[in-house]
Amino acid sequence: MNPDAVYERIGALGFRRWYERQLVESHLWFASCFVAMILVAAGLELLTLENGVADFAFDAALIAGGCALGWVSWRRYVRQMVLAEAIGEQASCAACRHYGFRCLAVERGRLRACCPKCGNQWLLEDPFEGADS
Template sequence: MERATEEAGIGFRRWYERQLIESHAWFVTCVLCLIAAFACLEQMTASAPPAYLLVLGLLVFAAGALAFYGARRYRAIMTEAERLADRSVCEACNGYGHFRVPRLSAGAPFEARCRCGNRWRIE
């Protein structure tokens, strides 16, 4: 069962590439939402109609919340990628990323198995 789960994963290098793409997509989302939030804040003046101010306030809140979530996702994904990257070199053959990353929740330990047959635990 454990072997089947391990085989169902993807190679470390591909996994790492996907993590970087996803995390930076979240980072760009965060930056764009911050720009949108500040643009809305700039439009809020005392002479504006209350309904307009309400809509702007909701947009600021939504953009701020999405920016906050995006920053958290960016940090979480990068932390997980760094956790695995720190242990991605096989001590037996010195190969980089020659193992598969199982589909599991972030932060969970698993056993890496190199092409050369060496096994080590990534925690």
């Protein structure tokens, strides 16, 4: 996930709406991971050579497709949840405890946040630091 694109999106939507969407999107990925598990289970259940090679190939493709979908869905689910958690942890104003912030700018790869209630400013720790991709 590109940090600039994420910060741009937070700036456009506002933190709270961005956070809400992150949770909704990541849970949709989680649901698709569950669908993938059903595809794999169905493929394994149907897998037999009794009905011919074409049928066997279809069932094997169902298993392979389910595994691929499951892997991609799980990765996206985890990545979005970790990002939402990392930014959400830093969303409270240290001065007045208000939850949520407005984006002011991106400075050296970090987001400068501003409290909409008291005007306090702080830099968010880089949630992408140490990310594998």
